[in-house]
Amino acid sequence: MTLTASAVPTRVATPFYRAVGDEVAVFRAAAGRGLPVLLKGPTGCGKTRFVETMAHELGRELITVAGHEDMTSADLVGRFLLQGGETVWVDGPLTRAVRQGAIFYLDEVVEARQDTTVVIHPLADHRRELPVDRLGTTLSAAPGFQLVISYNPGYQSVLKSLKESTRQRFVAIELGFPPVDIETDVVAHEAGVDPETARALVMLGNAIRHLEGSPLREVASTRLLILAGGLVAEGLGLRTAVQSAVVQALSDDSDVVRALGELVDAVLPRT
Structure with a gap:
């Protein structure tokens, strides 16, 4: 299947976001170090708008993908496709973000299969690398690349929870409904x-x-x-x-x- 990712231009219009706590300062500090960020909060509380705002303020492209149970690692990394009678490699949204130094936002990460999300692990630690097995290569993240994931802790089940090996790679920001x-x-x-x-x-x-x-x-x-x-x-x-x-x-x-x-x-x- 082909995964649809949205790339948001960051210099057209300033997204409207009202900060509630120190989330902006924490995100900026994480971005300065290239640290991955985990956003926790209920559905519809503004997690996506917050990421859009930060991408705009940092002047970075934002590539967003919604997690779902049919997602495969190839949907994120890329695959070979037949085009014009030839087999060509097409980067997935994660690979594009790594090459371009964009912010990659995986929304509702727990909806994706755990054997798929492990592909982000090398990008979420000191290595900042993406193995592309089908090309036999490993990509180093370009300057500016940042990994952001989100989930709703109150909605998860035993079968859909965030693995500790994933969680402990991220700086966590909890967002809730504002005052x-x-x-x-x-x-x-x-x-x-x-x-x-x-x-x-x-x-x-x-x-x-x-x-x-x-x-x-x-x-x-x-x-x-x-x-x-x-x-x-x-x-x-x-x-x-x-x-x-x-x-x-x-x-x-x-x-x-x-x-x-x-x-x-x-x-x-x-x-």
Whole structure:
């Protein structure tokens, strides 16, 4: 299979990101040493946006790949392909990043098979090398190359956990949902809604996140709140937008949907 990687230009527009703690300083220090970084945090809390922001500030190309269970090492490193009647080698996204000195971001690393992710080990220690067995060569990472991976600790299972041999090669940065004021600014900016609407959405998100005995596997992320805000910006009523972008997105269970609807009624302002 062919893996799709996205390369983000880093000098076009500054990504919008509001720092919560010392994550920017830690990332900059790691980048200065070429150290790999592990981002930990819940789905939709801003991990990808953070990497995009840091790539922009550092003036580096960002190559992003989403981890999945069918991913093979060849998807990352490269393979021989038939082109125009000839067999040619085509670099994978990881190899391109190593050659170009880009930031390589493997999102949701635990979704990939462990026999695939071991390919990053030589890049994540003092060697900073990528063995390309099919070419019979080993590539040294170009200056500027940095390896970044992410995962959601609260979502992993026994079968999908990060190996200690992988984890201990990385500088870890934990990201979470931001405080109310910061998250309100983020939702207002990204969705294009007024601060009052953004704050109502954030208060709802926090209420869902702090439900006692919650049956939800995932809580309302900042991403979901931005989606709801975007619908409001297009003219939908706040409750209709929340029902579609938050409540129905979080669960298919009718009892859970009903309970979330009651929470919405209790938290959102009536219009």
